[in-house]
Amino acid sequence: MTLLTTKVTAMKNEVTFLDLRLHFQTGRAYIISGQGRNRVYGYRSGVWCNLGDVDSADWVRMVKNVISREGEQQLHQQLLQYLKDHNYAKETKSELEFNALQLHAARIFDDEAWVEFLRFNRKYRPDVAASARLVRIRPMCCKMPGEITQTMLEQHKSTNTAPCPHCGRWAEYELMTTTEMEERTNECE
Numbered sequence: 001m002t003l004l005t006t007k008v009t010a011m012k013n014e015v016t017f018l019d020l021r022l023h024f025q026t027g028r029a030y031i032i033s034g035q036g037r038n039r040v041y042g043y044r045s046g047v048w049c050n051l052g053d054v055d056s057a058d059w060v061r062m063v064k065n066v067i068s069r070e071g072e073q074q075l076h077q078q079l080l081q082y083l084k085d086h087n088y089a090k091e092t093k094s095e096l097e098f099n100a101l102q103l104h105a106a107r108i109f110d111d112e113a114w115v116e117f118l119r120f121n122r123k124y125r126p127d128v129a130a131s132a133r134l135v136r137i138r139p140m141c142c143k144m145p146g147e148i149t150q151t152m153l154e155q156h157k158s159t160n161t162a163p164c165p166h167c168g169r170w171a172e173y174e175l176m177t178t179t180e181m182e183e184r185t186n187e188c189e
């Protein structure tokens with residue numbers, strides 16, 4: 001996996017993905033004009049990110065700027081496409097676009113604990129998927145051997161559950177050794 005080490009020229013006060021990492025959405029009504037009953041309210045929608053409380057539209061613009069500055073437009077399109085292809089919550093186009101920006105700022109595609117890490121990266125960034133430490137498990141639901149990241153396994157070790165590599169359900173599993181895998185493969189032949 002190649003690490004990005006081209007930050008040397010970056011200006012010190014440039015906004016980064018980390019600055020724009022989103023924690024939650026904020027919103028508040030404010031008075032536009034008038035007093036008492038004649039007050040006219042406006043509504044400001046915002047996001048709480050590492051920079052603080054920022055107007056949503058500004059945040060969207062800033063994330064897009066960082067994406068193009070870092071030359072990650074293609075990666076962003078892939079992330080958006082992936083969300084569209086797996087839109088189980090039936091989100092609208094603008095919700096999907098907002099989510100893609102949020103996930104991009106969080107560098108979700110580099111997070112081996114992300115449930116979609118292997119599926120996404122095997123599709124779009126095979127070198128990243130290949131560099132992850134993987135473990136083989138046999139989930140109780142599908143009962144077929146499959147792979148998950150070591151990070152995922154460790155994060156949920158206490159419950160002995162993991163997302164099934166085949167159907168995506170959280171399931172208990174049996175850890176497999178490489179030898180077991182080979183033996184099973186041979187059995188099938």
Ligand SMILES: [Zn+2]
Pocket residue numbers: 139141142143164165166167168169171
């Ligand atoms: Zn399953």
